[in-house]
Amino acid sequence: MDTGEFRRLWDDLAAIGRADDGGYLRFSWSEADLACRDWFRAQAEDRGLRWETDRNGNRYAWWDPEPTTVPGEAPPDDRAVLTGSHFDSVPHGGAYDGPLGIVSAFLAVDRLRAEGAEPRRPIGIVAFTEEEGGRFGVPCLGSRLTTGALDPAAARGLTDPDGITLADAMRAAGADPDALGPDPERLDRLDAFVELHIEQGRGLDGEGAAVGVAGAVWPHGRWRVTVTGEADHAGTTRLADRRDPMLTFAFAVLAARKEARLAGGLATIGRVEAEPNATNAIAARVTAWLDARAPDDTVLEAILREFESKVQDRAARDGTQVSITPESETTLVEFDPALRDRIATLLGGAPVLPTGAGHDAGVLAAHVPTAMLFVRNPTGVSHAPGEAASDEDCAAGVEALAAVLRDLAC
């Protein structure tokens, strides 16, 4: 496909939610998100696609087959092939993580239409809501609610850093939080889900390939680490009398890295809140979030076990209390082997590679035959303003997605 066609549609979306550093602030139900939703609807309407928003805030555009006109001919198979991804970003995240899958989906439909293809089953494009958990803290919120993996009442009560609940944010945007919940009928109407995503790593760069296929998503999760100490004066409290949660927190950051290294996985503490967060006061409480991932569940369990044990020992020495609470946990996801191999073959033997990044595809994989396409990321950088893919590789991704939709739905 012509890279100019990709660039035009890409640039049409790019300004929404972009911050001065080139990163993105696209949080679910925020002004930027509503603008992305409007963009999505306009793209659907421009193409004459039926669009809708489901009970969980996920938005869809549908290319339906023409009704059969031949008497007695079987109606088109009504189970859809769905593609798409998410608009939302981590704070100051990159432009491609999520939106590339949505822009590529619209362009793949354009590609198929330009060649005169007709779907024999519905082709859907989806924008899942709150995939990053960047506002309400639980990743893949829209897909987890749809699959029943998340309790709707618990979801309604999730709060953002300003204390706004998901329910309030939805209401302010004109959506109904009381409608949140599982959508088995919608899932039953899906024959397959294929998500195109920028690779968050350099596997394809190493293989010299523009497009690859996902094999598996590593087990991963998020844990809230709350350290409680004793607030006091920074200038008058003897060191021996302190119960400083910052010391336990600092130890926890180093322990996470060490235990991940020893076990062969990954662990990050990239988010922290101190209370009262005053320069001249010993903190009362420090809350931090651990992100841990590993090639298999055993390694992940080892990281958590050793981390918790070491941090509790340190808290005893510091005179602080620590609680470690899981906020989301995802076990190993193996994508549908038949669909994976069919797509890799269709794409001329595209590389199959694992990922440590979570995706809505990883949530749907337990309910619908699911696959992922990756587009080469030359630097591997993601969740940062520097994330990028070349227009040539993005165009190759569109061609690959069009080939997959043609094979599965036309």
Ligand code: HGY
């Ligand atoms: O955090 C992740 O793995 C994904 O990018 N949401």
Ligand code: MN
């Ligand atoms: Mn992401």
Ligand code: MN
């Ligand atoms: Mn993503």
